[in-house]
Amino acid sequence: MDIAVQAGLILLLGIAFFLIIGVPISIGVGISSVLAMFTIVDFDDGLLTSAQRMFTGINSFTLLAIPFFILAGVIMNNGGIATRLINCAKILAGRMPGSLAHTNILANMLFGSISGSAVASAAAVGSTMGELQAKEGYKREFSAAVNIASAPTGMLIPPSNIMIVFSLVSGGTSIAALFLAGYLPGILWGIACILVALFISKKRGYKSQIQISWKQRLLVILDAIPSLLLIVIVIGGIIGGVFTATEGSAIAVVYSLLLSFLYRSIKIKDLPNILLEATRTTSIVVFLIGVSSIMSWVMSFTNIPRLIADLLLSITDNMIFILLIMNIILLIVGTFMDPTPAVLIFTPIFLPIAESFGIDPIQFGIMMVLNLSIGTITPPVGPVLFVGVRVAKLPIESVIKPLMPFFLVSIAILLLVTFVPSISLFIPELFGLLK
Structure with a gap:
């Protein structure tokens, strides 16, 4: 049997086996990659090469951005920033029918963009907005669906850790x-x-319940400005x-910490737990990147990406069909795999194919992140879906039907991003960041 086929089967079947039996994805990828390495070199050299590849994979200055952004997100979760952003979102939602639902969506966009975490956004915003909507007569299933569907927007609106991971694995695509x-x-x-929320709210008669004077609006906006300035300072810089x-x-860590101390929502004694929580999340991500570096080396050495590209191109050489096949695969993968390992595994496979059709790596990166963001709200393993139903105290099956309209419009956005490059490339081109 050809060495590439052997290595590919070990990787594919190994990862699938470990996922099925419930082993963490990082462990599954690591063991499968090391076993595949043994088809190329002997045992001793395989262990040595694996260790070297792990170290090389995480020995990156750019990679330091991930633990810092994670720490900044944890500080924000505990620092009273979510409440101020929710209050600001209430002002932006105005007096539209179903204004509390729109507040939830806007708050997720604001908080998700600052914290960079869809799961944190679903938990922080959903725990507050769910109860408010229930008191005003909104169905809990609808409220949960709104929260779940809008939480992943923060994975696209920067800063985004998953985009940093894509930049690393794609060979240095500009993070900016x-x-x-x-x-x-x-x-x-x-x-x-x-x-979607507006249409359903009108149909069900959900009225606007937000009655705030202009003076109160101004005070709320002023209170939220320091939190919103974080986006301006970090992204602008x-x-x-x-x-x-x-x-x-x-800078995001320092700013969010100073802001939390200013709001008096974090005390010195809280810092050890905050650092511990951030360290746990960071260790998972960094370990994943390390073991995925072994897998990337195996795939590169055995030319597995080229073989998969040849297989896809043997089916069709039509760019539209190739992109649709990629989207379908990524949507399926996203239903049972977290975005970070999915980016690490599939970028080396799909990016060369996309580039062969003249697709810009930046557009492909956004397409991939959007695909995997949709996966976070899709059963059976969608992390945002599970956090959303847990916060809402509902069984998962009860939110699937109300979630469907939101799921369909997210697919529509995905198709637009896939086939209309300017949606992704217009702003980077405007700032002169495209080659």
């Missing part, structure tokens, strides 16, 4: 360009959710070339 490219798709997803993404992530 990726960040800017995520704005329009993320905002379009949020607007699509608002339109990265785009303007004032500092790198890694330096920007460190």
Whole structure:
């Protein structure tokens, strides 16, 4: 049997087996990659090469941005920032029918973009907005669906950890360009959710319950400005070339910590638990990147990406069909695999195929992130879906039907991003970040 076929089967069947028996994805990828390595070199050299590849994979200055952004997100979760953003979202929602649902969506977009975590957004915003909507007569299933469907917008609206991972594994795609490219798709997803919520709210007679004087509106907006300034400072500094993404992530930590102390929502005694929580999340991500580096080396050495490309191109050489096949595969993968390992595994396989059709790596990166973001709200393993129903205290099957309209519009946004390159590339091109 050809060495590439052997290695490919070990990787594919190994990862699938470990997922089925419930082994963490990082462990499954690591063991499968090391076993595949043994088809190329002997045992001793295989272990040595695996260790070297793990170290090389995580020995990156750019990678430091991930733990800093994770820490900044944890600080924000505990620092009273979510409440201020929700209050600001109430003002933005105005007096539209179903205004509390729109508040939930806008708050997820704001909080998700600052924290960079869809799961944290679903938990922080959903726990507050769910009860408010229930008191005003909204069905809990509808409220949960709104929260779940809109939480992943923060994976597209920067700063986004998953885009940093894509930049690393794609060979150094500009993080600044990726960040800017995520704005329009993320905002379009949020607007699509608002339109669905508006239609359902009108149909069910959900009225606006937000009665705030202009003076109160001004005070709420002023209270939220320091939190919103974080986006301006970090993203503006990265785009303007004032500092790198890694330096920007460190600034985000300092700024969010000072803001939380100013709000008196975090005390010195809270810092050890905050650091511990951030360390746990960071260790998972960094270990995944390390073991995926072994897998990437195996695939590169055995030319597995080229073999898969040849297989796809033997089916059709039509770019539209190739992109549809990629989207279908990524949507399926996203239903049972977290975005980070999926990006690490499938970018080396699909990106060369996309580039052969003249697709810009930035557009492909946004397409991939959007695909996998949809996977986070899709059963059976969607993490945002499970957090959303847990916060709402509902069984998962009860939110599937109300979630379907939101799921359909997210697919529509995905197709737009896939086949209309300007949606992703317009803003990076405007700032002169495209080659």
